[in-house]
Amino acid sequence: MAERVTLTIDGRAVEASAGELLIAVAQRAGTYLPRFCWHPRLEPVGMCRQCLVELEGPRGRALTTSCTTRVAEGMVVHTTSEAVRKAQEGVLEYLLVNHPLDCPVCDRGGECPLQDQTIAFGPGESRYVEEKRHFAKPIPISDLVLLDRERCILCARCTRFAEEIAGDPLIHFVSRGNTTQVLTFPGEPFSSYFSGNTVQICPVGALTAVPYRFRARPWDLEAVESTCPHCSVGCRVSLQASANRVVRLLGVDNAHTNQGWLCDKGRFGCEYLASPERLTTPLVRGKDGELHPATWAEALARAAAGLRSVIDGEGADAVAGLGGARSTNEEAYAFGKFLRATVGTGHLDARLGDALSARFLTGLPRRGAIDDLEEAGAVLVWGPDLKEELPVLYLRVRRAATRRGARLVVVHPRATGLDPVADHVLRYRPGEGAEMLRRLSEGEGEAAAARAALEQGPLVAVVGRPGLAEDPRLAEAVAAFAEGFPGARVLPAARRSNLYGALDMGLAPDLLPGRVPAGDLSAREALAERWGGLPGAEGDDAEGIVAGLQEGRIRAVVLLGCDPAADFPDPARAAAALGRAELVVAVDLFLTESSRRAHVVLPALAFGEVEGTVTNLEGRVQKVNRVVPGPGQARPAVEILEDLARLLGHSIGGETAEALAGEIAASPAYVGITWASLSRGEGRDGIRAATPVPYDLPLEAPGEETGEMALHLARVLYDRGTLVRQGQALAGLAGAASLHIHPADAARLGIPEGGTARLSGRSGVSGLPVVLDPSLAPGTVYLPFNLGASVGDGPVVSVEAAP
C-alpha cells in the first residue's frame, strides 16, 4: 500500500496515495481540471497543456501540468488563480485557432470535450482572424475509421492507444510544428482489431466511425449499460439506440474486465440487430418442403406436436437440445429446464464440440479473475490466439507483460498476437501437445528458460484449446501443470459469448444448474422435486447428439441460437446430422445454415432486446439490458420456451426472465446474485459466482494421433459467423480461406508460394491459396476456421499442390 500524503488544493486538505497523478486526485476531490491529452488508461504525456495548475515551490508559484505531476506530502496547488485561469483560456484559444468549428455537422457535437471545456474554461470568443489550417477531410484510415485532420487537436490519444494499449502502431504523428498531423503509413491502413477505441477516446470529432457517422445526434440517443455479446470476456458497454435502432456501442470502464476498451467486433458488431434478414415471424415447413411464414399459434402447435410425437413414439431420449451459449443465463436456464423437466431428455449441450469439458469450464478449483493479471509475476498463455478469439483479454495480458512487469510465456502452434511482447514463445505441432507439456514441466531444452520464467509468480495461466483439431483434454493437463505453481490462478479460455453462463445453468449432460455435477444424486433428487421431473441418466454432449442424429437414435432436436452446421468443428457432419432429423425446431434470429434446415423456426429477441444476466470466462455475472423493442413478432426465448412447455402440459415458470432469475439466484453457485444486486453500486461491475464443487484436474495429457502433417484449425476474429455476416461494417472484413504452410514443408511438397493446394483430412478441399508462414511449427498447416473451407477436425492431414 502506497504511503498516504496530504496536499492542499485551493486551500482544502486532500488525502491521496503518494505518486498518484494530481489531475486524478483533484478530480476525486471534486476539482475537475480541463484536459485533452490525459486519459486515465494511457500514460501521461503533458502535451495539450490544458490541465495547467500552479504549484507552490521554493521559487514561488509555477505553472505545471497536473497530468504529469505526482502528488507529494505538503504539496500546495492552486487551480483557480488568475494565472491558471489565463493559461487555461490561452490554451483553449490556441486549440480553437485552427479548429474548423463545424460542430453542426460533426458526430461529436453535443458530447464533445472540446465544446464542453471551451464553455467551462475557455474564452468567450477567439481573437484569431488569420486563415485556418486546411487538410482534405475526412480521409479513411481504415475500413471502419475516418480521420478529419482539421478537427484534430493533436492530443496523441489515438496514437498512444494504438502503440501502448493495442500494440498496433499504425497511426503516427507526421510532419512537425503547425503542420503536424496524424496519419497512417502510405498503403498501410489502421487495420487494428481495436481501432474503434480511438474514435471513442478522441476528444474532438477528428476520428469518426464509418458505421455511426451521421446516424444520430447524442441528444437523440437512448443508452443503457449492458454487456457485449460477442465473446466470453464480457466487456461492459453502453448500448445506445436512436429511433429504436441500436446505432452505437461504447466501452464502459469496468476495472475488472475491459477497462473501457472494446474490440471492433464488439463495438461495430451490433448491426446484425437491425439486419433486414432478421426473422420477424415464425416459419413452418410446408408440404412443398419450403419454410413459410406462420402465426405463433400455428408454429408453436406444430413444434409441440412434433415433439410430442417423437416423445410418445420413441421416448424423450430421442429428443436433444443444442445451443444456449449466445443466450442470457435466464434463457439458458429455461432451455435446460424445458429439455430436462418438460421433455425429459438428458441430451443437451451449449457447446458445439469446439470447447472444453463442462466440468473444467465451470469447476476449476483455482479459477482466476482477469484482474489477477494486474499483479501477475508470470503469465502462461496456452490456448487460443487471444487477439483473434478474446481480443480484450489479449489487451489485458499485453498490459500485464508490457506495463505490469509480468513475464509472458506463449505456447502455440503458430505466431499469435502476443508473441511480440512475450518473453518466451514455444511452438509445437497439434497432436504433440503432451510432449510439449512434458518438456515444459521438466524444463527441457528450449523450454527451460520458459519454465524458469513461470516461477516468477504469482502465475496466471490462460488455458484453452489452441486449435479445434487438438484434443480438448490437453488444456486440462496444462491447467493441472499451472496449478502446481505457488499462488497460481487459471483462466479458462473458451470463446463463445455466454458459454460459461449456459454451462453454469446446466446446459451440458454432466452438469446441473449452479455448477453442480449431474452425478450428485442428492442434488438431482432435490432438483427433480423442484422441477417436477428430471431424466434418470446423463445424456449425450454435442458430439454424441450429432452422432445420435446420424445414427437415428435421436430424432428431434431443438436449437437455441446456435448454428452447428457452420460452427461445429466438422460442419458438414453436423449439417448432415440435422438433415436426418425428423424434427428440428430452431429458436433463432436468422435463417442460418442450421435453421434453414429446421421444420419450425421461432424468431427470438436478441441482445439489447431482452433483459437478463450473462457470465464471463472468469465467472463474473453481469447484467444485460434492453434498449430496443426488437423486430416484428420476435419474442423473448424464455416466453417461447414457456409456451412450448405449456403446450406439452408443463410449465417452466418462465413467463418472464426475472421470474427465472429468482430460481437461478437460489442455485449453489449463484446464491444471492440477483438482478437487483447487479444493478446497484459495485454490483454493476458484476459479481463472481462461486465454485461449490471443484473439479479434479487430470494430470496426464492425452495421447493424440499424429501424422506427417498436422492440422492447426483455429478461429479468426472476423469469420463467417452469423453475427459478423449480418452487419455491413464487419462483413467485408472477413478474409477468404487460405492454407498456411511452413516454407520448408512447402518446398518439400513442391507447393509454390502463391499457388494453390489440396488439403485432405476427414474430408478434402482443393484450390486453397497457399501462404508461406515461417512461424508455424514445421510439419503443421494452418487453416482458419469458418472462412468457407473445411476438412473436418481430425489432427492428421495431407497436403498436395492442386488447383
Added chain:
Amino acid sequence: MSERILTARMQAHPGDSHTLERYLATGGYASLRRAVNELTPAQVTAEVKAANLRGRGGAGFPCGVKWGFLAPATPHYLVVNGDESEPGTCKDRQLLERDPHQLVEGTAIAAYALGVHQAFIYVRGEYARPARRVQRAVDEAYAAGFLGAGIAGSGFDLDVTVHLGAGAYICGEETALLNSLEGRRGEPRIRPPFPAVEGLYGQPTIVNNVETLSNLPWIIEHGGAAYDALGPEGSRGTRLFSVSGHVARPGNYEVVMGLSWRDLIYREDLGAGVRDGRALKAWIPGGASAPWLVPEHLDEPVTIDDTARLGSMLGSGAVVVMDETTDVVAAALALVRFFAHESCGECTPCREGTTWLLRILERIVRGAGRPADLDLLLDISDNISPGLRWPPAQTTICPLGPSATAPIVSLMRHFRPEVEARVLPGAGAHG
C-alpha cells in the same frame, strides 16, 4: 587579452589542426593519459568543479554540479550535444571541424570522471564535414588506443558513437536529442525525470555541449584553479562568440568573458564596428532565443549573470548585430518564422502560438496590421511565456515556445513606436 584555450591549435596550425598527428605534436591526449592513469574519477570531477566551468550550450549550468546529479543505475551514458542549430551560431562547428580530437579527448575525460563506458556524439545533420572530421578523429583515437578497451594503457574502457541528426532545431534540446538518438520523433520529454536520472534508453545520462567538453583537456592540463582565474566570477574561462550581422568583421572569436559588449562589437580584432560606419540599432546577445540588447547596454560586461540581469542571455554565443537601417519588424518576423518552422508540434501553445505570431507579423509587414495587433502579439506571447519575464516562465514543455516570444518582447520593449507606425491606417506595406 589573447588567452586562447579552445582555438589555440587551429589558429597556430590552420592547415592540419584536425589531424591526430598535429594533435599529438601539440600535446594532445596528455590530459587524458594523465587523467585515466594518475587521477581518480573524483579527482577529475573536483578539477572541473574547481574550474567553475559553466555549460556552453545555452543554459549555463555548472558542469561539475550537473555531473553530480548522475543517478547510480547502470549502464549510464554521456551524450555530447553537437546539434548546434541556433541561428547565427557556428562555434561548435569550428570546434568539431578544426579540432575534433580536442573534443574526443574532452569526451573521454568526462566519461572517465562519470564512469561511463559508452558515449555518443550527436552532430547536427547539416554538419557533414564536421561529422566526417569527428568520425575520423574517433577512428584515429580508437586506432591509437585513446578509445576502446583499456584506453591510454589504463583499465578504463570507452566506446564513442558518432550520430548525425536529421535536421531539426528542436533536437538541440537535450531530451528531444535523446529521443532522436533513440530513433523516435525529436520531441522534448516532460521533466522530471531529468536525463541524469532517466535519459537515453531510460538510463542515467549526462548531456554536455561540444564547447563545454572541449575545455576539459586544458583544465586537466593546467588545473581547475588556472581556469577559475580567467574571467569574472560566474563566467570563468574563455568563450567562443559567433559575431555576425552588420559588423565589419564577422567571425568566431574566443575571448575571456568580462569584456564589454562595446569591445566585442567594436574592437578591431573582434567585430571591428558596424559596417560602413553606420549607427548601431540593436543586437542579439546569445542566439535567436535571446531578447535583444540596445546601445544603452554597450558598456555592460559580457558575462552570464550580467546579461541575465538585463533580461537576456549569452545563450549559444551568437551575437547578431543590427544597424540603423534594419527593419526591426522584418527582423522579428524572420526570427519568429524560424521558431514557428522549428516548433516540433508536440505541445499546444508553441505549435499554435508561434504560427499565430508569425501570421500577425506577416500581416503587419504586408501592410494589413491593425492597432490591436500589438497587444495581441504580447498577449499571445504571454500565453506561451506567462509574465514575459526573465528567466522565462512557460506554459510549454520546453523553452522553444518562450524563445519565439523573445523577438516580440524585444520589439515592443525597444521599438514599439516603429511597430505602431506600421499599423496605422494607411501605413502600407514595407520591405
